[in-house]
Amino acid sequence: MVWSETLPQGCPPSDALEPNNMEVFRLVKTIPPTEVDFYSHRKLEPEKVFHVSECIARSISVFNDLSACNAVKKLPKFKNETFHTIKMLLDSECGVVLNRNGIHHFSFWMRDSFNPIERHEAIGVEERL
Amino acid sequence: MQSALEILEVLIYYDAPQLFIARDTFMGRYICMLVKQDERTDSYLCTSISSSRLGKLKAKDIDLLTVYSSPEIEGQACMIATYKEGDLLLNTNPLRKVPDNYLPEADLYIELENTELQERVAQDAAQKKRAICHLHLDPPESREEPRIKSETLSSVLLALQTIVKHAYKKAISEIDKKSKELISSTEFSQLDVYAFSAGSFTIHLQSANKADLSDYVDIERAFLKIDELCNYIGNTEEAMRIVKENRGHLANAFIRFLELVVFTDTSISISWATPRSRVHRTNVLRKEAEMLYAALSNIEDLGVEDVAFTGVVTQVDTIKGTWTILNEEDETRYGGSLEENTGISLAGIVVDKKRYRFECVEQIESVAGTGKEKTTYRLKAIKIP
Numbered sequence: 304m305v306w307s308e309t310l311p312q313g314c315p316p317s318d319a320l321e322p323n324n325m326e327v328f329r330l331v332k333t334i335p336p337t338e339v340d341f342y343s344h345r346k347l348e349p350e351k352v353f354h355v356s357e358c359i360a361r362s363i364s365v366f367n368d369l370s371a372c373n374a375v376k377k378l379p380k381f382k383n384e385t386f387h388t389i390k391m392l393l394d395s396e397c398g399v400v401l402n403r404n405g406i407h408h409f410s411f412w413m414r415d416s417f418n419p420i421e422r423h424e425a426i427g428v429e430e431r432l
Numbered sequence: 433m434q435s436a437l438e439i440l441e442v443l444i445y446y447d448a449p450q451l452f453i454a455r456d457t458f459m460g461r462y463i464c465m466l467v468k469q470d471e472r473t474d475s476y477l478c479t480s481i482s483s484s485r486l487g488k489l490k491a492k493d494i495d496l497l498t499v500y501s502s503p504e505i506e507g508q509a510c511m512i513a514t515y516k517e518g519d520l521l522l523n524t525n526p527l528r529k530v531p532d533n534y535l536p537e538a539d540l541y542i543e544l545e546n547t548e549l550q551e552r553v554a555q556d557a558a559q560k561k562r563a564i565c566h567l568h569l570d571p572p573e574s575r576e577e578p579r580i581k582s583e584t585l586s587s588v589l590l591a592l593q594t595i596v597k598h599a600y601k602k603a604i605s606e607i608d609k610k611s612k613e614l615i616s617s618t619e620f621s622q623l624d625v626y627a628f629s630a631g632s633f634t635i636h637l638q639s640a641n642k643a644d645l646s647d648y649v650d651i652e653r654a655f656l657k658i659d660e661l662c663n664y665i666g667n668t669e670e671a672m673r674i675v676k677e678n679r680g681h682l683a684n685a686f687i688r689f690l691e692l693v694v695f696t697d698t699s700i701s702i703s704w705a706t707p708r709s710r711v712h713r714t715n716v717l718r719k720e721a722e723m724l725y726a727a728l729s730n731i732e733d734l735g736v737e738d739v740a741f742t743g744v745v746t747q748v749d750t751i752k753g754t755w756t757i758l759n760e761e762d763e764t765r766y767g768g769s770l771e772e773n774t775g776i777s778l779a780g781i782v783v784d785k786k787r788y789r790f791e792c793v794e795q796i797e798s799v800a801g802t803g804k805e806k807t808t809y810r811l812k813a814i815k816i817p
Contacts, residue, residue, distance in 0.1 A: 330446070344447050348471060352518045354439065354449050364446045375446045377496075377537035379467045379477070404445030406543055406713075 306398070307413040308346055314358035315412045321395035327365035327409065328372035330386040334425045341419045362410035365391070365400070369426065371407035389423040397422070437462065437478075437513055437520045443542050448474070451496070451542075453486065454513075456522060461486075463499060464513055467534045474515040477534050478522060480508065487570055492541040492699075492717050500535055510534075549634070550703055550711040556636070557705040563639035563649040565623065567592060568701040574633040584696045589625070589635070591689045596654045597621045598681040599661075603653035609761065616762075620650045647708035655704045655712065661686050662702070662714040668727050675728060680737025684796045684805060687734065690725040693718055735796040739809070741766050742789045742817050750778045755811060757790050768792060768809030776811060789815040 331340035344353060345360040353360045366372035369388065376386050393400065397417040400409040413419065437454040440461075444451040451465045463486070464476035477500065481489075485504050488494045500510060509526030549566060557564040571584050600621035604612050622640035629636065639651045661678065664670040675683050693700055699718045705711040728734060746765065747756040755778055756767040770776050771793055781788070791813040797806045 351472060352516075354474075354515060354520075371543060374540055374543075375444065375450065377540040378444065378446075378450050379465065379534050379536055380450065380469065382537050383533050404442050404449075408445050 305415040307341075307415050307417065308343055308361050310361055310412065311357045314361065315399045316358065316401060319399040319401040319410075319412065322393035322397065322400050323395065325367065325393045325400065327367055327391050327393055327400075327411070328369050328388055328426070329363070329365045329391070330372065330375060330381065331389050331423075332384070332386060334387045334389075336387075336389060336420055336423060338420070341413065359403075359410055362401075362412050365393075365409050365411045366407045367409060368407035371405070388426040390426055391419060391422050391424070433524045434521045435524055437464070437522050439520065453481070454478070454520065462511075462513075462522065463489075465496070465500070465536065467512075472516055476513040476515070476520075477510055477530065478513045479503065479510045487574075489542055490570075492543075492719050495538060496536045496540040496542065497538045500530065550713065553703045553705045553711045556638070557707050557709075560638055561643045561647070561707055562641070563643075563651045563655065563704065563706045565592075565637045565655070565702060565704040567635040567637065568703065569633045569635065569698050570700070571633065571696055571698040578629075578633055580633045581696075584698060585635075587692055587696070588698070588700070591685070591692050592637075593623055595658060595682070595685040595689050596623060596651065598685045599657035600651065600654035602678060602680075602682045603657045615650050621654055623651075643707045647706065649706045652706050652709065657682070658702070659712055659714055662716055665716055665724055666720045668724050671724050672727055672731070675734060676731075679734050680794060681796055681805070681807075683728075683734040684798065687725065687728050688798060690716070690721045690728070693721040694725050737794045737796070738791070739794045740789055740791045743787060744785065745781050745783055745788055745790075748778045748781045748783055753778065755781075755790070757788065766790075766792075766809055768811060771810040771812040774812050776814065778811075781814075787817055789817045791815065 329340075333340070341363055343361045343363055344351070345357070372388055375381055393411075396414065398411055398413040400411050402409050435456045437456055439449065439452050439454050441453040442449045442451070443453065448466065451463070453461060454464055455461050461481055462478040463481040464478040466474060467477045468475040479500055481499065482504060485494070485499065489496070489499055510530045511523055511526055513520055513522040549568065553564050553566050567588065569580060569588060571580050574580055597618070604615060619640050623637040624640055625635060626638050627636035628634065639649050641649060641651070643649045657678075661671075661674055664674060675686060678686070692698070693716050697718055700716045701713065702716070703711055703713045741757045741759040743758045743760040745755060745757050747754075747767070749755070753770040754767065756765050758765050770778070790811055792809040792811050795808045795810065
């Protein structure tokens with residue numbers, strides 16, 4: 304399996320699941336989004352020591368609920384900048400997901416062949432193409 | 433001065449822990465929210481939080497902004513904790529003023545799951561080979577220590593058993609008569625309490641009946657029906673539509689359940705599983721229940737349901753307009769009066785010999801202060817089966 308980022312051994316965890324037409328939401332800085340919007344924390348900050356395992360640090364967060372995703376925008380780190388919400392429909396070709404840290408929160412490991420920029424739909428804004 | 437913090441529970445995660453509960457070495461508890469990040473350091477705004485206040489936050493009684501902007505104790509301060517190179521350290525010098533850009537927006541409520549609780553439900557269902565239901569209650573008295581008023585406890589158990597009983601009856605009402613006869617006795621919807629545990633106050637219940645060889649337990653039908661009613665509790669319009677579809681005993685039991693949540697200030701979370709199912713979880717939050725209860729209280733005919741009895745008529749009073757029929761399906765006698773403005777008459781009814789089908793309006797009313805229901809039947813049509 305080829306992933307979009309180099310993953311440590313045993314990552315993704317064995318209980319991660321292949322999504323089956325799963326609708327997920329993520330915050331991005333621009334519409335249309337750019338590659339950076341889908342970089343993991345590890346890719347963005349290669350030297351940093353994180354609170355979480357190396358495997359989780361190399362995933363990105365998605366929500367299976369729009370309001371849970373939009374709630375994040377009310378947090379200080381997000382409210383002071385502009386973030387947009389996008390929707391993606393995930394299947395097994397896209398990668399694997401693991402439900403942790405909240406009812407609606409999933410860690411998402413993307414396959415290298417998956418292009419989220421092509422597969423997204425902007426929510427609540429007119430997309431400027 | 434600095435104090436080391438240990439993360440106990442992540443409340444919001446998005447590419448990193450955004451909001452969490454932590455404790456210091458003296459067991460002081462703090463809520464910490466990510467406010468700033470750079471290449472090496474994450475900075476968190478922290479304030480101490482009691483079990484009671486955390487309970488209110490988790491029950492959506494207060495929003496996150498209230499936690500930071502309206503301290504529980506006057507003069508209680510916000511502090512900054514930093515996470516660097518694997519150490520989370522709280523600077524115990526209070527901030528004189530919290531910058532506005534360090535505060536969350538209003539109306540940010542926390543939605544949580546309890547993974548440990550869910551695992552226990554699944555384990556118990558698999559081990560006991562029964563349906564398992566954990567009722568997680570959050571009455572005001574349990575927010576400081578695991579206790580509950582005996583009156584609240586008994587009311588909750590009665591309300592749950594009542595709603596399960598009626599949800600089960602409703603769920604099997606559509607299946608054919610022969611199959612229904614096999615699974616309609618009260619033991620199929622009976623729950624037994626087998627344990628209590630803390631946090632805030634959790635009641636562990638199991639189905640009276642064991643699962644069959646395929647790990648199926650009939651009471652699952654009732655729980656799925658209850659999920660259907662509770663799933664849209666935060667969406668009053670949709671919830672009202674579903675309650676209307678389930679009018680009669682079930683709607684009435686559901687309204688009594690909401691009433692209990694509202695008047696005892698007790699949010700309830702229901703987690704259930706059978707040996708073959710995943711763990712289902714539904715939250716009935718006091719705040720959301722209050723809105724739905726108010727809306728449902730304005731609808732008059734939710735306790736009304738159409739029912740039909742088939743069998744011989746055992747008593748008729750054409751002057752008073754009263755009747756009794758021995759229903760063949762459950763071998764029970766039902767009696768009632770005549771529906772007004774239908775022009776229906778009991779004249780000519782043959783007693784004890786001829787079979788009839790009586791189509792009636794069933795009206796369910798709660799008897800104040802007893803938790804019991806009073807059911808009346810009004811005949812609206814007579815047919816020959």
